Amino acid sequence: MADTAGQKLAARAGAGLRLSPGAALTALPWMVTALFVLAALLAPWLAPHDPVTGRAAPMQQMFSDGHLLGTDALGRDTLSRLLHGLRPMLVVSLGAVALALAAGGAYGLVSGTAGGRTDWAMMRAVDILMSFPLILAAILVLAALGPSLLNVTLAVAVSQLPIFARLARALAAGEAARDYVLAARAAGFPEWHVMLREVAPNIARPLLVQATSVVALAALTAAALSYLGLGVRPPAPDLGYMVKEGQELLFIAPEQALLPGLLIAVFALAVSFCGDQLADAERRGGAA
Amino acid sequence: MTKRDFNPPTAITRRRFGQLLGLSGAALALPWRVEAQDGVETLVFALPGLVGNFEPHTWVGFGDTVHVMDTAARGLTHMNFTDPLPQPAIAEGWTISDDGRTYDFRIREGLTFHDGTAIDAAAVLRTFRRMIDEDDPTRPELSFALDNLGGDNVTGFEAPDAMTFRITLAKPDAAILGRLSRPDMVIVSPAALEEYGQEIGLNFVSCGPYRIVDVTPNERVVLEAFDNFYKGRPEIGRVVMQVIPEAVAQMTSLASGDLNVTNLIPHSNIDRLEGMEQIRIEQSAAFISAMLAMNCEAGVLSDIRVRQAINKAIDREAVVAEAFFGKAEIPGYVTPAAEQGYAPEHQRFSEYDPEGARALLEEAGATGAELSLISENSGFWPRLGQVVERSLNEVGLNVTTEYLDGGTFNGRLFDKTAHELAFLQRSAFFPDPDGRFSPLFASGTAGADDITAQSGLPAQARLDELIAQANAESDPEARGQLYVEINNYMAEEIMPIAAVVNTFLPVAVSENVAGVNANALGTYRTFLEDATFTS
Numbered sequence: 001m002a003d004t005a006g007q008k009l010a011a012r013a014g015a016g017l018r019l020s021p022g023a024a025l026t027a028l029p030w031m032v033t034a035l036f037v038l039a040a041l042l043a044p045w046l047a048p049h050d051p052v053t054g055r056a057a058p059m060q061q062m063f064s065d066g067h068l069l070g071t072d073a074l075g076r077d078t079l080s081r082l083l084h085g086l087r088p089m090l091v092v093s094l095g096a097v098a099l100a101l102a103a104g105g106a107y108g109l110v111s112g113t114a115g116g117r118t119d120w121a122m123m124r125a126v127d128i129l130m131s132f133p134l135i136l137a138a139i140l141v142l143a144a145l146g147p148s149l150l151n152v153t154l155a156v157a158v159s160q161l162p163i164f165a166r167l168a169r170a171l172a173a174g175e176a177a178r179d180y181v182l183a184a185r186a187a188g189f190p191e192w193h194v195m196l197r198e199v200a201p202n203i204a205r206p207l208l209v210q211a212t213s214v215v216a217l218a219a220l221t222a223a224a225l226s227y228l229g230l231g232v233r234p235p236a237p238d239l240g241y242m243v244k245e246g247q248e249l250l251f252i253a254p255e256q257a258l259l260p261g262l263l264i265a266v267f268a269l270a271v272s273f274c275g276d277q278l279a280d281a282e283r284r285g286g287a288a
Numbered sequence: 289m290t291k292r293d294f295n296p297p298t299a300i301t302r303r304r305f306g307q308l309l310g311l312s313g314a315a316l317a318l319p320w321r322v323e324a325q326d327g328v329e330t331l332v333f334a335l336p337g338l339v340g341n342f343e344p345h346t347w348v349g350f351g352d353t354v355h356v357m358d359t360a361a362r363g364l365t366h367m368n369f370t371d372p373l374p375q376p377a378i379a380e381g382w383t384i385s386d387d388g389r390t391y392d393f394r395i396r397e398g399l400t401f402h403d404g405t406a407i408d409a410a411a412v413l414r415t416f417r418r419m420i421d422e423d424d425p426t427r428p429e430l431s432f433a434l435d436n437l438g439g440d441n442v443t444g445f446e447a448p449d450a451m452t453f454r455i456t457l458a459k460p461d462a463a464i465l466g467r468l469s470r471p472d473m474v475i476v477s478p479a480a481l482e483e484y485g486q487e488i489g490l491n492f493v494s495c496g497p498y499r500i501v502d503v504t505p506n507e508r509v510v511l512e513a514f515d516n517f518y519k520g521r522p523e524i525g526r527v528v529m530q531v532i533p534e535a536v537a538q539m540t541s542l543a544s545g546d547l548n549v550t551n552l553i554p555h556s557n558i559d560r561l562e563g564m565e566q567i568r569i570e571q572s573a574a575f576i577s578a579m580l581a582m583n584c585e586a587g588v589l590s591d592i593r594v595r596q597a598i599n600k601a602i603d604r605e606a607v608v609a610e611a612f613f614g615k616a617e618i619p620g621y622v623t624p625a626a627e628q629g630y631a632p633e634h635q636r637f638s639e640y641d642p643e644g645a646r647a648l649l650e651e652a653g654a655t656g657a658e659l660s661l662i663s664e665n666s667g668f669w670p671r672l673g674q675v676v677e678r679s680l681n682e683v684g685l686n687v688t689t690e691y692l693d694g695g696t697f698n699g700r701l702f703d704k705t706a707h708e709l710a711f712l713q714r715s716a717f718f719p720d721p722d723g724r725f726s727p728l729f730a731s732g733t734a735g736a737d738d739i740t741a742q743s744g745l746p747a748q749a750r751l752d753e754l755i756a757q758a759n760a761e762s763d764p765e766a767r768g769q770l771y772v773e774i775n776n777y778m779a780e781e782i783m784p785i786a787a788v789v790n791t792f793l794p795v796a797v798s799e800n801v802a803g804v805n806a807n808a809l810g811t812y813r814t815f816l817e818d819a820t821f822t823s
Binding site (some may be wrong): 249 | 536554
């Protein structure tokens with residue numbers, strides 16, 4: 001176990017990048033994702049106006065004086081709101097996936113390693129959670145906790161948790177039957193040691209690859225919740241809620257709904273492509 | 289029984305699948321083709337949804353129930369939203385006893401219900417007894433009609449002769465004529481009640497300008513003109529109320545001519561639609577009021593100076609421009625300009641005075657006070673919430689707004705321990721000035737006890753007296769003057785609400801449609817009997 005799973009993953013992802021037919025095309029989703037992260041981080045410095053309290057003339061068109069993307073119905077600068085609106089999307093999607101990965105991964109690890117009745121009971125609980133559509137599960141969590149950035153993150157994490165629990169359980173069950181695990185058990189190592197020191201490192205890589213793919217789904221779920229009014233509380237900017245606010249303005253100011261919608265779609269697509277590349281690299285690495 | 293009996297009668301072959309597909313398509317297209325080919329002029333009206341149950345005493349739906357009820361039914365009186373006073377409808381007139389407690393309604397001769405049975409005092413009595421008689425087998429399990437008519441103040445219904453219907457009251461109530469024009473006060477056919485009992489809502493028979501001929505829940509209601517309507521047969525032969533919930537779909541349907549009338553268009557799109565040749569935006573009076581209710585028992589809000597400061601702090605010009613795209617009015621106080629009881633002097637209560645607000649807050653020691661505001665999370669409310677929150681924070685308060693779904697919002701609105709500031713909408717189902725005071729601001733009502741919690745204030749006793757006095761006054765002019773005084777008194781002595789804005793539902797019609805009652809449509813009522821096609 002000289003190499004950590006992360007090092008192997010990085011090495012194989014690197015190998016995958018080198019084998020891609022067009023380096024520029026391969027790099028594009030990574031660059032777009034990085035651009036989103038940078039824009040979100042630097043939003044307070046990049047945004048030309050206050051996204052919440054700006055009081056310019058309402059409904060100014062794009063390329064108006066001082067407002068590149070115009071203003072919304074309440075006279076707030078649209079570009080500033082878009083830049084600041086990236087932040088909750090990134091926080092929720094990355095935070096929720098990290099939480100779901102940690103909780104779901106641990107759950108699946110215990111279930112798959114333990115096997116038997118414990119495994120059966122734990123997986124039936126996951127089946128129950130999976131019987132709810134993802135968005136409905138998230139709405140139920142928010143109905144119980146109330147809308148806020150933290151609660152949306154929790155809600156999206158709960159909706160994504162079964163994905164990781166199932167995958168981790170399948171991987172762990174496969175590893176649990178392998179000789180090195182049997183050897184560790186025969187050597188008298190306690191079960192927590194077997195799980196954490198033997199099985200976990202060997203299932204981490206595919207879980208991390210899966211996590212990258214799920215970020216896109218989490219971003220879309222977060223946007224959907226905001227669109228339903230269950231996300232960040234107005235007047236704080238949020239892309240999903242901006243789509244909702246702009247929807248009735250489609251005939252008079254289509255950019256109010258289309259621009260935030262476009263940003264959500266581009267981010268989800270870029271992250272999804274990144275996940276695909278990592279998955280391809282993982283498959284090639286597995287086959288090698 | 290052999291095993292063969294359980295097999296499907298025929299297998300689905302590709303040919304049969306094609307036949308079924310063709311038949312389904314034809315079935316879907318058929319009704320529209322009939323309408324297009326039978327030569328009957330058809331007006332299409334947009335519904336937000338359609339439950340399909342038109343029980344007048346328990347509204348199962350909301351928007352759809354009122355739209356259909358107004359089109360298919362009528363009551364003793366009618367308010368046309370142009371005249372301030374109730375007009376005769378199924379009753380051709382009425383007399384009021386000297387003590388103001390007995391109303392005798394003369395029923396029009398020769399009228400029938402849609403099923404052909406005669407309308408007389410006994411038929412009217414049958415409808416009203418259903419409100420009051422808890423043993424009536426046709427009565428729905430939950431019936432709100434009596435409460436909406438006057439509750440315990442209504443002491444009896446009777447039919448002293450064949451064409452006279454009488455209502456007796458415990459104390460005078462000048463608003464009862466207006467209340468009788470509500471959609472839940474419509475007259476229902478006794479024969480239909482006998483036949484369908486509690487399912488009358490699914491088989492609704494009344495005496496409105498159009499009779500229901502077909503209902504497809506979640507899709508549409510088809511109504512045909514009724515020959516024996518009290519104002520005569522409507523000129524347009526058929527009304528189709530079609531479910532088109534999305535505003536964008538409504539606007540494209542209007543532009544394409546598939547939709548003739550709607551009152552569901554957002555304010556933001558009025559200017560855009562006005563620029564289109566085939567669409568006209570009707571001018572409606574602003575009967576819909578958005579108010580900011582202040583819980584008089586909640587923390588700093590128990591100090592009238594804080595409530596007055598909040599009232600002064602609201603930038604209503606910004607509200608009109610930003611939340612309603614200029615399609616609204618700055619109110620006076622509770623009574624809108626379109627109703628009796630309004631006076632131009634009330635406009636002083638809605639003047640924007642941030643400096644005055646800061647001074648009052650300072651004086652009350654409430655600068656920097658934290659307050660929560662609850663709002664619904666649909667329609668214009670989120671925009672309104674953001675403008676009001678901004679206004680209040682600019683004068684030194686620290687307000688945060690929670691945007692809630694309708695059910696949660698109402699649960700908290702009617703619980704004085706669960707809100708501090710809350711938005712409140714009042715529209716004019718019947719534009720009688722009492723409709724905005726007795727149910728909201730008189731002690732003992734859910735409004736005064738639970739929403740504004742003003743019932744315990746020392747100044748409330750005088751307000752209760754004034755409301756009772758105004759409602760006992762039968763002279764319209766004197767009554768109107770009393771409501772002017774009530775507005776003044778409530779704003780100066782109690783200030784339980786800040787009037788934020790008065791607006792209307794934008795009414796968009798096809799260019800070739802005239803005679804639509806825009807004032808009524810602008811406040812959720814739907815009177816289509818005078819509509820005509822001009823070409």
